[in-house]
Amino acid sequence: MIKAKDIKEKYIxxxxxxxxxxxxxxxxxxxxxxxxxxxDVSKDxxxxxxxxxxxxxxxxxxxxxxxxxxxxxxxxxxxSGVKIGNKDLExxxxxxDGDCAGIGGNHLLHGARNNIDLNVLMINNGLYAMTGGQVxxxxxxxxxxxxxxxxxxxxxxxxxxxxxxxxxxHVARWTTYHMKELIEEVKKAIDTTGFSFIxxxxxxxxxxxxxxxxxxxxxxxxYKENTSKDEDSDKIFVGTLSEVDRPELAEQxxxxxxxxxxxxx
Amino acid sequence: MKGSGEYFMEGNIAxxxxxxxxxxxxxxxxxxxxxxxxxxxLSKELPTVGGRFVQxxxxxxxxxxxxxxxxxxxxxxTATSGPGFSLMQENLGYAVMTETPxxxxxxxxxxxxxGQATKPGTGDVMQARFGSQGDYEIIALSPNSGQxxxxxxxxxxxxxxxxxxxxxxxxxxxxxxxxxRVKIREDVKIxxxxxxxxxxxxxxxxDRKDHVPPMPDFGxxxxxLVTGSTHLGDGTRDTSSFEAQDKLxxxxxxxxxxxxxxxxxxxxxxxxxxxxxxVSYGSISRPARxxxxxxxxxxxxxxxxxxxxxxxxxxxxxxxxxxDSEVLLAELSLxxxxxxxxxxxxxxxxxxxxxxxxxxxxxxxxSKIIEVLG
Numbered sequence: 001m002i003k004a005k006d007i008k009e010k011y012i013x014x015x016x017x018x019x020x021x022x023x024x025x026x027x028x029x030x031x032x033x034x035x036x037x038x039x040d041v042s043k044d045x046x047x048x049x050x051x052x053x054x055x056x057x058x059x060x061x062x063x064x065x066x067x068x069x070x071x072x073x074x075x076x077x078x079x080s081g082v083k084i085g086n087k088d089l090e091x092x093x094x095x096x097d098g099d100c101a102g103i104g105g106n107h108l109l110h111g112a113r114n115n116i117d118l119n120v121l122m123i124n125n126g127l128y129a130m131t132g133g134q135v136x137x138x139x140x141x142x143x144x145x146x147x148x149x150x151x152x153x154x155x156x157x158x159x160x161x162x163x164x165x166x167x168x169x170h171v172a173r174w175t176t177y178h179m180k181e182l183i184e185e186v187k188k189a190i191d192t193t194g195f196s197f198i199x200x201x202x203x204x205x206x207x208x209x210x211x212x213x214x215x216x217x218x219x220x221x222x223y224k225e226n227t228s229k230d231e232d233s234d235k236i237f238v239g240t241l242s243e244v245d246r247p248e249l250a251e252q253x254x255x256x257x258x259x260x261x262x263x264x265x
Numbered sequence: 266m267k268g269s270g271e272y273f274m275e276g277n278i279a280x281x282x283x284x285x286x287x288x289x290x291x292x293x294x295x296x297x298x299x300x301x302x303x304x305x306x307l308s309k310e311l312p313t314v315g316g317r318f319v320q321x322x323x324x325x326x327x328x329x330x331x332x333x334x335x336x337x338x339x340x341x342x343t344a345t346s347g348p349g350f351s352l353m354q355e356n357l358g359y360a361v362m363t364e365t366p367x368x369x370x371x372x373x374x375x376x377x378x379x380g381q382a383t384k385p386g387t388g389d390v391m392q393a394r395f396g397s398q399g400d401y402e403i404i405a406l407s408p409n410s411g412q413x414x415x416x417x418x419x420x421x422x423x424x425x426x427x428x429x430x431x432x433x434x435x436x437x438x439x440x441x442x443x444x445x446r447v448k449i450r451e452d453v454k455i456x457x458x459x460x461x462x463x464x465x466x467x468x469x470x471x472d473r474k475d476h477v478p479p480m481p482d483f484g485x486x487x488x489x490l491v492t493g494s495t496h497l498g499d500g501t502r503d504t505s506s507f508e509a510q511d512k513l514x515x516x517x518x519x520x521x522x523x524x525x526x527x528x529x530x531x532x533x534x535x536x537x538x539x540x541x542x543x544v545s546y547g548s549i550s551r552p553a554r555x556x557x558x559x560x561x562x563x564x565x566x567x568x569x570x571x572x573x574x575x576x577x578x579x580x581x582x583x584x585x586x587x588x589d590s591e592v593l594l595a596e597l598s599l600x601x602x603x604x605x606x607x608x609x610x611x612x613x614x615x616x617x618x619x620x621x622x623x624x625x626x627x628x629x630x631x632s633k634i635i636e637v638l639g
Contacts, residue, residue, distance in 0.1 A: 044485075044486040045484055047483045049333070060502070061500070061502055064488050065488060066483045066488060066489040066491075067488075067490055067491065068491045069490075069491065069492035069493065070329065070493060071329070071356055071493060074329045074356065077321065077325065077329035078330065078332060080319070080329075080330045081291070081329060081331060081333025081335075082334065084293075084334060085291055085317065085333060085336070085337030085338075085339050085341075086483065086484060106322055106326075107325075109322075110322040249319070253318070253319060256312055257312045257315055257316075261313065262312045262314055262315035264315040265290035265314065265316050265339070
């Protein structure tokens with residue numbers, strides 16, 4: 001296995017990172033880097049697209065690949081243009097739960113429906129962290145946040161299940177406690193020709209941990225105790241939720257160009 | 266793609282044909298009246314010349330994917346009308362900030378809001394200039410014929426490539442849906458974005474006089490940093506320093522201001538010393554020009570001025586005209602270009618013929634000319 005020092009040198013840039021002590025963002029960056037290192041894809045062929053929020057800063061500017069740091073919620077739409085523009089590029093999307101399932105929810109649905117060959121990591125910390133800890137579409141019912149001081153009157157959104165129903169080729173859920181499994185799942189996403197969606201439950205000690213009396217490490221332990229790889233368990237399921245073989249959008253578009261005799265511009 | 270020759274063609278189709286001729290290789294869009302024909306035509310024709318076509322889930326996704334595709338080295342485009350253009354504003358600003366070449370066609374319709382989808386209007390002129398947040402300059406072209414739908418679409422691509430900026434083709438339902446003679450030429454001048462030379466590593470700053478940095482593609486191994494946040498010359502995000510914000514935003518504005526001479530374009534007839542100059546643009550400039558012709562035939566000293574490039578506006582020339590002559594602005598809206606004309610022409614010299622919903626007859630504009638001349 002590649003040493004941490006070498007991962008840092010090859011994949012990480014612009015120190016120090018902006019992340020709070022105990023944040024899971026760096027762990028996600030590490031897992032993506034290791035997955036790429038252990039896969040066949042060339043670093044020069046990776047484009048990492050992100051939107052707005054803490055999670056968007058995981059690849060931009062820290063991941064040493066081509067990065068496209070876009071507007072709030074639109075990462076999947078921008079990434080679709082990159083993929084259709086050049087289908088040989090390996091396009092990663094790193095998006096927070098608010099960015100991906102809230103403001104960007106429509107793009108998430110249609111990215112999955114199109115089964116476009118993107119690798120989407122939804123970094124789920126259960127609230128809007130960068131802006132102070134407001135309620136998100138992923139916040140549990142009754143949970144107190146900055147904007148639900150009397151408890152969340154709404155209920156949480158099971159993004160992975162929705163993406164699965166919309167037809168994504170590959171859907172999974174892990175947490176930052178499950179680093180080895182996460183690396184393997186990102187490798188599987190890279191190998192999948194289709195829409196890969198990995199929900200990564202990620203600790204936010206600053207906005208969520210503090211109000212619940214947990215530091216980063218304790219939040220990781222919470223993930224360990226409250227998740228299960230057994231689908232029949234009452235705990236949060238972690239693992240691969242779905243793998244289906246459906247037509248992929250970019251390939252279909254290129255195939256049609258070929259069929260009508262177009263000489264690729 | 267049509268071969269060279271003369272065709273009886275709808276304006277929106279001429280626009281699509283211009284895009285094909287300009288080298289467009291990526292189109293993303295969403296259906297909307299009165300712009301859909303651009304997309305309908307390209308969905309069939311673009312793949313045959315090796316271009317990528319995709320219909321997205323909305324206009325936000327359309328312009329987002331256009332910008333993404335542009336960074337893979339493709340000349341990219343979308344077309345829409347008012348409601349879709351409103352949705353695109355945030356990402357239009359992103360294209361300005363990241364200096365991403367792309368073309369946005371807005372076949373304007375009568376607004377505000379849903380308005381009258383099949384009826385022409387030019388109420389989006391200020392939106393094209395100021396619609397996204399923050400300080401910026403942009404280029405917007407105004408065609409008034411099927412021929413200009415073809416020619417200006419090509420120029421829009423050329424300007425966007427040359428200056429690394431989104432260019433808006435500000436058409437209206439009048440020119441978009443009008444059918445008339447269009448001459449397709451093959452010998453058109455095509456501009457390509459400047460690529461980095463060996464060792465050039467700054468893709469978001471330059472000392473060049475034209476203020477345009479070189480642009481590589483994703484996949485070139487440059488480890489590109491593209492961000493809508495304020496950034497340094499190498500693309501690194503800088504969310505707090507005075508120097509970064511000041512240098513970047515001033516250059517983005519200077520990129521247009523200092524290249525005005527190359528960008529500006531207008532037509533004028535008998536303007537010097539005229540008693541009255543009719544200023545008009547877009548589809549209504551056709552009957553307005555007819556009215557000027559009729560007035561001259563009747564012996565009146567009336568000139569005609571038409572900006573072909575709306576932004577940057579021909580403000581210097583407008584000021585000169587407003588000093589010497591009375592000005593009659595004829596436009597298909599109440600607020601379209603009016604504030605810009607008011608800025609250049611003294612209020613005592615300015616008269617307005619504003620029309621909603623449909624094109625006026627030549628006689629209607631002529632009557633207004635006679636009324637102003639007293």
